[in-house]
Amino acid sequence: MIIDGKEMARKEYEKLKEEIASLSKKPNLTAVLVWNNPSSLRYIAQKKKWAQEIGIDFQLIQFEETVKQEEIIAILTKLNNDEKVNGIIVQLPLPCHIDTNAVINNISPIKDVDGFTAVNMWKVVLGDESGLAPCTPSWVIHICKSIWVDLEWKNVTIIGRSNIVGKPLINMCINAWATVTCCNSKTKNLKNHTKNADIIVLATGKPWLLTKEMIQKEAVIIDVGFTVIDGKIYGDACFQEILENGNPITPVPWGVGALTVVYLMKNTLKAFYLQNKVVWII
Amino acid sequence: MIIDGKEMARKEYEKLKEEIASLSKKPNLTAVLVWNNPSSLRYIAQKKKWAQEIGIDFQLIQFEETVKQEEIIAILTKLNNDEKVNGIIVQLPLPCHIDTNAVINNISPIKDVDGFTAVNMWKVVLGDESGLAPCTPSWVIHICKSIWVDLEWKNVTIIGRSNIVGKPLINMCINAWATVTCCNSKTKNLKNHTKNADIIVLATGKPWLLTKEMIQKEAVIIDVGFTVIDGKIYGDACFQEILENGNPITPVPWGVGALTVVYLMKNTLKAFYLQNKVVWII
Numbered sequence: 272m273i274i275d276g277k278e279m280a281r282k283e284y285e286k287l288k289e290e291i292a293s294l295s296k297k298p299n300l301t302a303v304l305v306w307n308n309p310s311s312l313r314y315i316a317q318k319k320k321w322a323q324e325i326g327i328d329f330q331l332i333q334f335e336e337t338v339k340q341e342e343i344i345a346i347l348t349k350l351n352n353d354e355k356v357n358g359i360i361v362q363l364p365l366p367c368h369i370d371t372n373a374v375i376n377n378i379s380p381i382k383d384v385d386g387f388t389a390v391n392m393w394k395v396v397l398g399d400e401s402g403l404a405p406c407t408p409s410w411v412i413h414i415c416k417s418i419w420v421d422l423e424w425k426n427v428t429i430i431g432r433s434n435i436v437g438k439p440l441i442n443m444c445i446n447a448w449a450t451v452t453c454c455n456s457k458t459k460n461l462k463n464h465t466k467n468a469d470i471i472v473l474a475t476g477k478p479w480l481l482t483k484e485m486i487q488k489e490a491v492i493i494d495v496g497f498t499v500i501d502g503k504i505y506g507d508a509c510f511q512e513i514l515e516n517g518n519p520i521t522p523v524p525w526g527v528g529a530l531t532v533v534y535l536m537k538n539t540l541k542a543f544y545l546q547n548k549v550v551w552i553i
Numbered sequence: 554m555i556i557d558g559k560e561m562a563r564k565e566y567e568k569l570k571e572e573i574a575s576l577s578k579k580p581n582l583t584a585v586l587v588w589n590n591p592s593s594l595r596y597i598a599q600k601k602k603w604a605q606e607i608g609i610d611f612q613l614i615q616f617e618e619t620v621k622q623e624e625i626i627a628i629l630t631k632l633n634n635d636e637k638v639n640g641i642i643v644q645l646p647l648p649c650h651i652d653t654n655a656v657i658n659n660i661s662p663i664k665d666v667d668g669f670t671a672v673n674m675w676k677v678v679l680g681d682e683s684g685l686a687p688c689t690p691s692w693v694i695h696i697c698k699s700i701w702v703d704l705e706w707k708n709v710t711i712i713g714r715s716n717i718v719g720k721p722l723i724n725m726c727i728n729a730w731a732t733v734t735c736c737n738s739k740t741k742n743l744k745n746h747t748k749n750a751d752i753i754v755l756a757t758g759k760p761w762l763l764t765k766e767m768i769q770k771e772a773v774i775i776d777v778g779f780t781v782i783d784g785k786i787y788g789d790a791c792f793q794e795i796l797e798n799g800n801p802i803t804p805v806p807w808g809v810g811a812l813t814v815v816y817l818m819k820n821t822l823k824a825f826y827l828q829n830k831v832v833w834i835i
Contacts (some may be wrong), residue, residue, distance in 0.1 A: 371681070389675035396674055397654070398722050399630065424739050432727050438678050441723065445714050445735050452734040453727050457706050461751060464732065498821075 272519045274491070279417060280530040284325055285535055291326040298543035299328040300358040300384065300535075303514035304344065305369070306336055310364045317381055318360075321532050326541055330356070340369050344377045351379040356544055357540035358384035381545045384538035386439070395439050398530030403542060406534035410527060411493055412447065413534075415470055418491055418519060422447040428464050430454045430481075430507070431474030436495055440472060461485065473507035481508040483516040492520040495527045554801045556773070561699060562812040566607055569818055573608040581610040582666065582817075583632055587624065587651070588618055593644045596671035600642075603814050605627040609821055612638070620755045622651050626659045633661040639820035640666035662700035662821070677721050680728030685824060688816035690722035692731065692809060693775055698799060700773055704729040710746050712736045712763075712789070713756030718777055722754060722810055737800055743767065755789035763790040765798040766767075774802040777809045 291298065293351060300322050304315055315331065323481030324328040332346060343361070348484040350356045359382045365371050375383075380390035427449045431437040437453065444451045452464050454474070464472055465485045473481055481492065486517035496507030507524030511522050521527055564792050573580065582604050586597055597613065604611040614628060625643070632638045641664045647653050657665075662672035668687035676684030697704055709731045713719040719735065726733045734746050738757070747753055747767045755763055756777040763774065778789030788805030803809055 323707055390671045393671035395672045396678060396724070399654075399730050424741055426741070434679055437737075438724065438727065440680070441735075442720065443729070445720065445723070445737075448739050450734065451741040452730050452732065453748075455730060455732050456725075458732040459706055459708070459806060464734075467745060500751055535656075 273514065274414060274418070274519050274521045274526060276414065276521055276526045279414065283413075283533045283537070284321070287426060287540060288325040289542065294543075297326055297328045298357045298539050299330060299355055299363045300360070301330040301332065301356050303332050303334070303346065303350075303359070303361045305334045305338055305343065305362070306364065306366050307333075311364075311413075315362055317529065318535060319534055321536060322539070323515055325536060336366050336549075338369075338541040340374065343369065343374055343509060347374070347377045351377075351382060354546070356382065357543040358535075360385050360535070366499040368418070369529075374472045380386050382542055384542055386538065387435075393502035395446075396442045398442075401545075404443065404534075405435060405539045406435045406538065407495060407527065407532040408443050408539075410441055410531040411436075412443055412470055412497065414493055414521065414527070415491070420468070422470075425449045425469040426452070427469055427472065428452045428454060429472045429474070430458075430461070431472075431495070438450055438473045440474075442514045456547065465490075471484045477507055478505035479507075479509050479515070482519075483509065483512045485518075486513070486518060488517065491516055492518055493527060494521050494523050497523060497528055502507045554799070555774075555796065556696060556700070556801050556808065558803055558808045558812045561696065562815045565695075565815045565819070566603070567814075568705045569822060570607040573822065576825075579610045580639045580821050581612060581637055583612040583614065583638050584823045585614045585616070585632075585641070585643045586630065587616045587620055587625065587644070588646065588648050589615075593646075593771075594640070594745040597644055597669055599811065600817060604819060607818060608751065609818060618648050620683070621649075625651070625656055629656070629659045633659075633664060634722055636828070639664075639665065639825040640664055640665050640817075642817070650737065652778045655753055664786055664824055666817055666824055667718075668820065674721065677728075678724045680724075683827075685820045686725065686816075686830060687717060688820065689718045689777060689809065690725050690761045691816040691819075692813040693718075693754055693777065694718050694725055696775055696803065696809070697773070701752070704731040707751040707801070709732045709752045710734045710736060710750035710752065711754045711756070712740075712743070712747075713754075713758075713777070715756060718756045722756075747772075757789050760787035763787075763795070764766055765791065765800075768795070768800060770799065772800055774800055775809060776803050776805050779810055 282294045318327045359378050375387045379386050386403045391402045412503045427444045432455050438505050441453050454464050462485045472493045478498050494506035494508045506525050585733050641660050645741045649737045662670050669684045673684045677686050711724045714737050723735050736746050744767045752773045754775045760780050776788035776790045780787045787805050
């Protein structure tokens with residue numbers, strides 16, 4: 272069974288659009304772009320498109336690649352204090368002369384809709400849902416819950432340990448009472464850690480890493496991998512054979528990656544509510 | 554084999570004592586105590602004893618149990634700005650009318666020698682060693698490294714998911730390239746997750762949870778559990794049978810618990826160096 276991420280995302284966008292239409296003013300999402308590489312431009316265009324589609328004001332602030340770190344921080348301080356701005360993102364990666372973590376931590380945690388600041392990561396670890404959690408892990412949890420209702424009692428194996436996907440996801444699964452295993456490229460005998468898993472999340476960028484021999488019949492496969500070879504996009508799983516094996520699996524593309532923008536929009540609305548002191552369960 | 558935590562701690566205290574003796578001024582550790590329960594008083598006495606033993610100035614600030622949160626925060630602000638103070642701890646638990654997380658996050662991260670603030674937890678997740686990491690997980694990693702040299706390629710199973718031990722430890726093991734599994738009270742068939750582990754860390758407070766049938770011959774057992782029954786102290790492992798099985802195991806008491814104070818002292822010295830802008834690898 273193919274897990275229909277597109278349909279899940281469509282439903283969420285509809286709910287958001289309806290909710291935003293009922294507000295007395297539009298939430299605002301402001302993106303800061305420093306490096307005009309094609310991927311960053313594509314991501315920004317996608318975020319702009321969806322924001323506008325559902326009724327969020329989108330503002331883009333662009334810098335030359337030679338910009339000094341202090342200039343970015345000065346703009347962030349201004350945006351933090353601007354009550355018309357509800358969500359702030361800094362499009363990554365930044366050029367090498369910029370200290371990414373230092374820049375990110377200058378975003379006010381209640382406007383940090385990417386969920387990358389220290390306070391928001393700390394809240395993710397503690398399971399404090401008053402914060403803004405990172406988008407891709409939030410979307411993965413959303414998919415899991417759509418299928419299993421609940422992660423309690425489940426064995427979840429996560430392959431990959433990036434700061435943006437693997438690590439926050441592990442902490443979120445732990446807080447949801449799952450039994451979680453985190454594997455990496457140095458894991459001995461990966462199959463030992465996948466064969467009893469109820470849910471396997473792949474986030475390595477290594478195509479064909481997971482085969483049908485490594486999984487149990489009912490396992491749900493969520494593939495966050497994304498690799499381009501000769502113009503074709505691959506995830507980390509052997510998609511076709513796992514699909515034929517009968518396992519629920521997310522396709523690549525259009526399973527996880529592009530759809531995490533839903534959570535950027537959800538976070539922007541949550542940030543709007545936090546700033547307007549409305550209690551809201553996302 | 555009993556893992557001799559006491560001897561490991563003794564060596565560390567000696568190194569610290571020697572290093573502190575070579576400094577031009579003594580580092581200072583200040584403890585804030587609000588609730589005079591017997592456990593808190595005992596912990597404070599232990600910290601004071603070791604600080605003085607190795608040459609760290611120890612200062613205690615005591616409040617009545619009815620103190621207002623703002624008064625504690627006001628003192629923390631004063632201590633943050635006092636350059637004679639290098640390390641600050643707030644003895645937990647705090648009385649119910651106080652928001653513990655709000656208080657803790659008013660400690661300056663470079664004086665937060667318990668490693669409980671948002672910035673330090675974020676650095677633990679990211680694997681950024683410039684921060685101050687929590688003491689018990691640091692001591693567990695210290696024991697592991699003393700035995701295995703390195704956690705790479707190793708399977709580590711952690712049972713327990715507290716904010717002070719389990720969660721930071723999981724993140725630290727992930728950053729050390731271990732394959733880590735985190736179990737909790739809702740884990741199905743715990744043995745499935747312990748039988749192939751190279752290292753098992755117990756932090757549940759459930760005596761006799763781990764038996765020799767659940768582990769492989771070479772597994773190292775680190776027991777952070779601590780339960781008092783009829784005046785006798787128990788860890789989470791069936792100590793005697795696991796010891797007779799030939800596995801290296803930490804005793805309870807005197808394996809992990811009390812000895813984590815070593816890392817409080819190491820952190821105080823690291824904080825002293827951070828504030829004096831000396832680069833130091835702990």
